[in-house]
Amino acid sequence: MKASRNALYGGLLLLPAAVLLWTFTYQPILGTIVDSLFSTARGKRPAVFVGLDQYQRMIDDPVFWKAMGNNLVYALTTIPLSMALALMMALLVNSHLRGQAAVRMAYFTPTILPMVAVANIWLFFYAPDYGLVDRFLQIFGWGGQNLLGMPDTALGALIVITIWKEAGFFMIFYLAALQQISPTLLEAAGLEGASYWQTLRRVILPLLMPTTLFISINAVIGAFRLVDHVVVMTKGAPDNATTLLLFYIYQTGFGYWDTGYAAALTVVLLLILALIALFQFGYVDKKVHYR
Amino acid sequence: MSADFRSTPVIALTTVGAWLLAVLWVLPLLYGFWTAFHPAEFAARFDLSAPWTLDNFRRVWDAAPFSRYFLNTFFLVSLILVCQFVICTMAAYAFVCFPFRGSEILFMLVLVQLMIMPEVLLVENYRTLSRIGLLDTTLGIALPYLASAFGIFLFRQTFKSIPKELEEAARLEGANALQILLRVFVPVAKPTYIAYGLVTVSYHWNNFLWPLVVTNSVETRPITVGLQVFATVEQGVDWSLVTAATLLSVTPLLVAFLLFQRQFVQSFMRAGIR
Numbered sequence: 001m002k003a004s005r006n007a008l009y010g011g012l013l014l015l016p017a018a019v020l021l022w023t024f025t026y027q028p029i030l031g032t033i034v035d036s037l038f039s040t041a042r043g044k045r046p047a048v049f050v051g052l053d054q055y056q057r058m059i060d061d062p063v064f065w066k067a068m069g070n071n072l073v074y075a076l077t078t079i080p081l082s083m084a085l086a087l088m089m090a091l092l093v094n095s096h097l098r099g100q101a102a103v104r105m106a107y108f109t110p111t112i113l114p115m116v117a118v119a120n121i122w123l124f125f126y127a128p129d130y131g132l133v134d135r136f137l138q139i140f141g142w143g144g145q146n147l148l149g150m151p152d153t154a155l156g157a158l159i160v161i162t163i164w165k166e167a168g169f170f171m172i173f174y175l176a177a178l179q180q181i182s183p184t185l186l187e188a189a190g191l192e193g194a195s196y197w198q199t200l201r202r203v204i205l206p207l208l209m210p211t212t213l214f215i216s217i218n219a220v221i222g223a224f225r226l227v228d229h230v231v232v233m234t235k236g237a238p239d240n241a242t243t244l245l246l247f248y249i250y251q252t253g254f255g256y257w258d259t260g261y262a263a264a265l266t267v268v269l270l271l272i273l274a275l276i277a278l279f280q281f282g283y284v285d286k287k288v289h290y291r
Numbered sequence: 292m293s294a295d296f297r298s299t300p301v302i303a304l305t306t307v308g309a310w311l312l313a314v315l316w317v318l319p320l321l322y323g324f325w326t327a328f329h330p331a332e333f334a335a336r337f338d339l340s341a342p343w344t345l346d347n348f349r350r351v352w353d354a355a356p357f358s359r360y361f362l363n364t365f366f367l368v369s370l371i372l373v374c375q376f377v378i379c380t381m382a383a384y385a386f387v388c389f390p391f392r393g394s395e396i397l398f399m400l401v402l403v404q405l406m407i408m409p410e411v412l413l414v415e416n417y418r419t420l421s422r423i424g425l426l427d428t429t430l431g432i433a434l435p436y437l438a439s440a441f442g443i444f445l446f447r448q449t450f451k452s453i454p455k456e457l458e459e460a461a462r463l464e465g466a467n468a469l470q471i472l473l474r475v476f477v478p479v480a481k482p483t484y485i486a487y488g489l490v491t492v493s494y495h496w497n498n499f500l501w502p503l504v505v506t507n508s509v510e511t512r513p514i515t516v517g518l519q520v521f522a523t524v525e526q527g528v529d530w531s532l533v534t535a536a537t538l539l540s541v542t543p544l545l546v547a548f549l550l551f552q553r554q555f556v557q558s559f560m561r562a563g564i565r
Contacts (some may be wrong), residue, residue, distance in 0.1 A: 006389040014385045017379070021400075022414055024412070028415035029407065029415075092312070095305055100554075102313070103309050103313045106316045107312070109316075109317065110319075110320075112544060113544075114499065114540070117515075120522050121319060125322070127530070130334070172560055217391075221406065229501065249413070249414065253414040259414055262414045262559075
């Protein structure tokens with residue numbers, strides 16, 4: 001009796017969420033996989049089954065590899081740097097500091113701004129000759145450069161913005177974790193004669209490990225999900241130096257309207273995210289968080 | 292960390308370091324602020340005697356339908372917030388109070404969306420919207436986000452922490468399932484609602500790529516897309532206008548943040564710890 005009542009009530013309550021999740025998450029995931037096996041319909045030519053042709057094309061596509069490489073560099077630089085900064089910020093803000101609230105706000109403010117706005121402001125800083133960054137570089141005799149226009153520096157310029165924007169966000173999680181560390185533990189370390197650095201390494205950092213894993217997973221997802229600044233600042237230029245995977249999908253799908261190929265590219269992105277999910281469920285959940 | 296293990300010079304040094312970093316962090320914003328409030332010839336020249344002006348804002352406001360963009364964003368965010376509250380509350384309530392065979396598996400399936408957010412699937416979702424004729428509508432921008440795995444997860448966690456006795460007591464007084472939800476669960480979960488609300492409002496106020504793809508007219512464009520359309524036209528022409536437009540577009544959220552700073556930070560913490 002109770003079981004059937006539960007199934008009825010539960011089912012009805014879940015219905016709206018289930019319909020929406022099916023329509024905009026599961027069905028598109030399946031649809032992407034199916035579409036990646038078809039050619040793109042053009043004009044009167046309908047899409048035909050092409051097997052793994054789109055994937056073959058992807059393997060031969062230098063832009064795809066460029067995007068993957070860029071995304072890897074982007075993730076491997078933005079994530080550790082913004083997390084290290086976030087940890088430092090959290091430690092600073094958590095210490096007895098004059099004007100603590102103001103400092104915390106300064107670190108956190110970039111986080112709540114839209115990436116589009118951030119990108120537009122920074123576009124101005126990066127402007128050759130009169131942008132703030134370029135004027136700073138002029139002091140060292142490196143001025144007059146269009147940092148966003150040169151293949152060697154364009155991705156780096158985007159990386160700087162991402163770190164600036166993300167560090168304050170990650171700081172919040174470290175701060176929350178730091179405030180949960182029992183003061184007795186730190187006092188005990190102090191009584192044992194441990195220096196600040198020893199306490200940091202032996203007590204604080206291990207206790208922050210769950211938070212570090214939690215943040216890194218969010219950061220990895222973020223590195224593949226957020227491409228607003230690419231759209232605003234470079235559109236992948238120069239010479240695909242700033243093309244990230246999701247931006248390439250966007251470009252292929254809505255610039256060239258090549259939906260078949262865009263689907264194949266999306267499958268790669270889905271695989272990457274699935275790998276992260278497996279890692280999280282298999283490894284991280286055993287040790288950390290959730291629950 | 293107590294100050295016990297720090298000597299006075301170390302404390303002074305960290306304070307200076309913390310402040311230097313803070314100044315470095317807000318410098319870009321202050322510089323943008325400077326440019327927006329001064330005539331174009333001072334855009335990149337710092338001069339204390341430069342006259343302050345609101346002219347840039349006036350020109351921006353006249354040059355593009357920003358009031359309409361704000362209205363669109365306001366409707367979009369409200370729609371998403373209300374629907375997410377209702378839909379996620381219902382789902383979380385079902386998972387906690389009406390478990391049935393397979394509901395655990397369903398919950399695991401919901402969590403998939405934590406990893407694969409709607410914007411990753413933008414090509415397919417665009418086709419779905421075009422099939423049901425909702426391209427270039429506010430509802431169309433909102434739909435993929437209405438059932439939020441994050442919301443369901445967060446509310447479920449909160450509901451689970453509510454003592455069974457509270458629920459039983461309400462039932463003994465003759466409350467039905469809906470009354471129990473509205474009188475017991477929702478009030479207790481209020482801090483979670485506030486936390487989730489702030490996170491989701493700032494997420495959707497700032498969201499860009501999906502609205503950019505879906506919208507195509509002044510009547511639906513949210514402020515982020517509107518700003519981009521404006522900036523693309525003006526770029527390289529007049530930086531004071533671009534920075535003024537940028538500041539204008541972030542002002543409501545920034546003011547809200549400055550006013551409710553503590554709640555914002557605590558909400559992000561709460562939503563993050565879960």
